[in-house]
Amino acid sequence: MKIVVTVKLVPDPNAEKKINAQTKRLVRSGVETVLNPYDEYALEAALQLKERAGGDSRVTVFSMSPEPLRETLRKALAMGADDAVLLSDSGLEGSDVWATAYAIAAALRKLEFDILLVGGLTDDSSTGAVPGALAEHLGLPCVTNARKIDVTDSGLQVERETDLGYQTVHAPLPALLTTALTFGEPRYASLKGIMGAKKKTIATTALGELALELPVGTAGSKTELRSFAPPPPRGKGRTVEAADGTTGAQAIFEFLEEKKLV
Numbered sequence: 001m002k003i004v005v006t007v008k009l010v011p012d013p014n015a016e017k018k019i020n021a022q023t024k025r026l027v028r029s030g031v032e033t034v035l036n037p038y039d040e041y042a043l044e045a046a047l048q049l050k051e052r053a054g055g056d057s058r059v060t061v062f063s064m065s066p067e068p069l070r071e072t073l074r075k076a077l078a079m080g081a082d083d084a085v086l087l088s089d090s091g092l093e094g095s096d097v098w099a100t101a102y103a104i105a106a107a108l109r110k111l112e113f114d115i116l117l118v119g120g121l122t123d124d125s126s127t128g129a130v131p132g133a134l135a136e137h138l139g140l141p142c143v144t145n146a147r148k149i150d151v152t153d154s155g156l157q158v159e160r161e162t163d164l165g166y167q168t169v170h171a172p173l174p175a176l177l178t179t180a181l182t183f184g185e186p187r188y189a190s191l192k193g194i195m196g197a198k199k200k201t202i203a204t205t206a207l208g209e210l211a212l213e214l215p216v217g218t219a220g221s222k223t224e225l226r227s228f229a230p231p232p233p234r235g236k237g238r239t240v241e242a243a244d245g246t247t248g249a250q251a252i253f254e255f256l257e258e259k260k261l262v
């Protein structure tokens with residue numbers, strides 16, 4: 001079984017995020033780059049599937065990122081991925097969701113896979129739009145929010161999490177899946193894994209090898225970022241003082257009524 005996992009390299013979620021006022025892009029320099037946390041769950045799912053399938057199963061990690069960030073992918077290799085492919089090209093700068101998904105899909109067409117595992121969301125841009133766009137470009141069934149994945153004779157049986165409970169879905173292979181955070185904690189890289197990752201391959205590909213029919217980068221983007229603003233600071237709030245529970249409940253009710261919430 002061949003599994004590909006998409007991994008976005010994002011600024012450390014714990015670091016303070018700044019926007020460059022001129023380019024309106026996230027400032028990435030001076031901030032540590034890490035694997036997008038959701039993608040670690042997708043990678044964990046891939047590694048578990050590989051372990052269960054055995055044989056010559058392989059997990060390849062794919063990322064569209066600037067070349068200087070390539071070594072960040074070693075963590076995925078240390079966790080257990082067999083190899084990595086990096087799509088890197090200055091012509092990708094300024095790509096919006098459409099252009100990003102179009103370029104990633106073209107690069108993925110060059111890789112053979114039975115299962116494409118994609119994180120549900122990124123920690124920086126957080127649109128959650130890339131998985132659906134990739135499935136559309138690649139003509140794959142798209143099963144989101146998977147918390148349990150089983151390979152069957154006819155494809156996949158997936159238990160997916162919804163707001164109302166769990167659904168069991170069947171899909172033929174090849175298929176695209178996103179993982180729920182309840183799938184299971186991503187594993188830590190062992191010392192052996194970290195040492196072994198140094199010898200694993202990170203192949204690089206560029207736009208010239210993809211023979212794209214449409215432009216990407218700023219020219220190929222269908223959206224334009226007009227402005228970027230932090231949320232307004234929170235107001236002081238109101239303290240409700242009450243002598244006992246009954247008058248307190250009444251005061252809270254009147255407050256909610258005033259806000260037209262009840």
Ligand SMILES: Cc1cc2nc3c(=O)[nH]c(=O)nc-3n(C[C@H](O)[C@H](O)[C@H](O)COP(=O)(O)OP(=O)(O)OC[C@H]3O[C@@H](n4cnc5c(N)ncnc54)[C@H](O)[C@@H]3O)c2cc1C
Nearest residue numbers: 006007064094096097100119121122125126127128129130
């Ligand atoms: C006008 C405009 C210009 C932009 N310019 C830039 C820019 O110059 N540089 C820049 O970095 N961003 C830029 N962005 C942001 C960029 O479009 C998004 O980061 C990108 O489309 C992915 O969207 P997302 O992060 O919301 O992914 P989501 O849809 O939230 O991601 C879901 C999953 O898709 C996969 N995925 C997403 N992106 C990648 C990736 N790059 N590689 C591998 N897997 C991936 C991951 O598995 C991830 O968990 C720009 C956005 C706009 C609107």
